[in-house]
Amino acid sequence: SARHQGADLAAAIAQTGKMPTFVPQGQAEGYARQWISEYAAGRKVVTLALGRLETCWLEFLAALDRSVYCPVLLCELGQVLSNMALLPAGVTSCPVASANLEIAAALVQESYLNLSAGSELAALSAYNVLARSLIFQPRNSTADDPDFVDFGVARGSPHPFATRFQRMVWGVETSSEILQAFDDMVAVIEEGTVRVAGQSAPI
Numbered sequence: 001s002a003r004h005q006g007a008d009l010a011a012a013i014a015q016t017g018k019m020p021t022f023v024p025q026g027q028a029e030g031y032a033r034q035w036i037s038e039y040a041a042g043r044k045v046v047t048l049a050l051g052r053l054e055t056c057w058l059e060f061l062a063a064l065d066r067s068v069y070c071p072v073l074l075c076e077l078g079q080v081l082s083n084m085a086l087l088p089a090g091v092t093s094c095p096v097a098s099a100n101l102e103i104a105a106a107l108v109q110e111s112y113l114n115l116s117a118g119s120e121l122a123a124l125s126a127y128n129v130l131a132r133s134l135i136f137q138p139r140n141s142t143a144d145d146p147d148f149v150d151f152g153v154a155r156g157s158p159h160p161f162a163t164r165f166q167r168m169v170w171g172v173e174t175s176s177e178i179l180q181a182f183d184d185m186v187a188v189i190e191e192g193t194v195r196v197a198g199q200s201a202p203i
Helices: 003-017 026-040 055-063 077-084 095-101 101-110 118-128 145-149 175-196
Strands: 046-051 069-074 113-117 134-139 166-170
Touching: 026 069, 026 095, 026 101, 026 113, 046 055, 046 101, 046 118, 055 175, 069 145, 095 101, 095 175, 101 118, 113 175, 118 134, 134 175
Parallel strands: 046 069, 046 113, 113 134, 134 166
Antiparallel strands: none
16 A cells, blocks of 8 residues: 555665665666657657546646647556546547556656646656656645655655655645646756756756
8 A cells, every 4th residue: 555655665764864766777768758759749748647637637737738748647547548538638648658667657757747646656756866746735635644654744845855856736726726836847847958958858
């Protein structure tokens, strides 16, 4: 379960002082890059791992500029068809990633930005320093929740091992708030792209 995984992670951090990482290897990375090249057609891939397709997320997706961004739903294989029927036009999925955890991790790593809310798949970006992510926590989350106790994250605090391209977003539950958090992170990513001048720049 997620709680047991969190407890195991907390124990590993306490022992080593470092965040365990889940970084995909060669073949998975190659598949993800090829898939992005074929389906995104030069646009910036934004993955979404959502526990529920709430109205705020549907509104956010409807407002997302499809000429710039390619939104990709990331969920368990059994949820793909039922969820896709509810999504606005232009949102796609990668069925192979939904069935293969390592390919899902590679897709997360190679994407421009990953958004998650109420999904255990958030771990794929949280445990990979190469991934860029926003992990949304609802207003009713508390420091007493098992996940926060296990990970040592107090309400309103950042993830202790997050990079500048990884943020926990607290108390955001409207499409306008999601869009603002998205725009803020895009600004950080674009600033980082200019700084590296073509070295390991976000896709």
